[in-house]
Amino acid sequence: MLPQPLKNLIEHFSKLPGIGQRTATRLAFFLLNQPPDDLKDFAQALMELKTKTKVCQNCFNLSSETLCAICSDKKRNPLIICVVEDILDIIPLERTKQFGGLYHVLGGLISPTEGLTPDKLKIKELIARIKKHPEQVEIILAFNPTVEGDATALYLERILKTTNAKVSRLARGLSAGGDLEYTDEATLINALKNRK
Ligand SMILES: [Zn+2]
Structure with a gap:
């Protein structure tokens, strides 16, 4: 009964730790009511999560550069x-x-x-x-x-x-x-x- 994009989103949310089907549905409906620009930012953050996150070559902390903020301090x-x-x-x-x-x-x-x-x-x-x-x-x-x-x-x-x-x-x-x-x-x- 729900449109497919909403169903897709609910399915993704319900895979997150600690999120059941009910919470996943609430989150998806919440997002549906947000301004398109906020959703675009959210999508952008998701896209960049892997591509712009590296592992520090010295300590193996997360970093956006070769060395993390702590190692380069x-x-x-x-x-x-x-x-x-x-x-x-x-x-x-x-x-x-x-x-x-x-x-x-x-x-x-x-x-x-x-x-x-x-x-x-x-x-x-x-x-x-x-x-x-x-x-x-x-x-x-x-x-x-x-x-x-x-x-x-x-x-x-x-x-x-x-x-x-x-x-x-x-x-x-x-x-x-x-x-x-x-x-x-x-x-x-x-x-x-x-x-x-
Ligand atoms: Zn480091």
């Missing part, structure tokens, strides 16, 4: 590298405004059951970054306190012994099984300060 200390599971973990850490180093996005955590072995993560690249500096680099492992997070931290602590890096972990204060992405700022600031 001269005020940040390249000798402190905070290692995170994925790009979304950078957002809460940046929000604390307490971290002046750079990041390294691993692209996952070690999880043999999901086929995520160390060679699938950006570990070689991390070691190369550490070795690029003659000075000692400080590595802060900032993973969610889960089984995979702990396993990955232990693995990295072991493998980074082959470098002269000083390795610390974000202090517990983060609840077990908790998610960095949803941790409040005060807890994160404490976890950063009390790293060990």
Whole structure:
């Protein structure tokens, strides 16, 4: 009964995480009532999402250039590298405004059951970054306190012994099984300060 373009849009929305058929329908009808220019901007943003988004060649954060805004910021200390599971973990850490180093996005955590072995993560690249500096680099492992997070931290602590890096972990204060992405700022600031 609905026109095909509306049906198409509902189908796309219902594929998004957390969006059911009802919400998808509401969103589609909402858009139908928006001014054509707004819809054009929206479509443009969608088109450019892939074509104009790159991955930073240094830290694997998202970027619109070869280096991301954080890596190209001269005020940040390249000798402190905070290692995170994925790009979304950078957002809460940046929000604390307490971290002046750079990041390294691993692209996952070690999880043999999901086929995520160390060679699938950006570990070689991390070691190369550490070795690029003659000075000692400080590595802060900032993973969610889960089984995979702990396993990955232990693995990295072991493998980074082959470098002269000083390795610390974000202090517990983060609840077990908790998610960095949803941790409040005060807890994160404490976890950063009390790293060990
Ligand atoms: Zn970067």
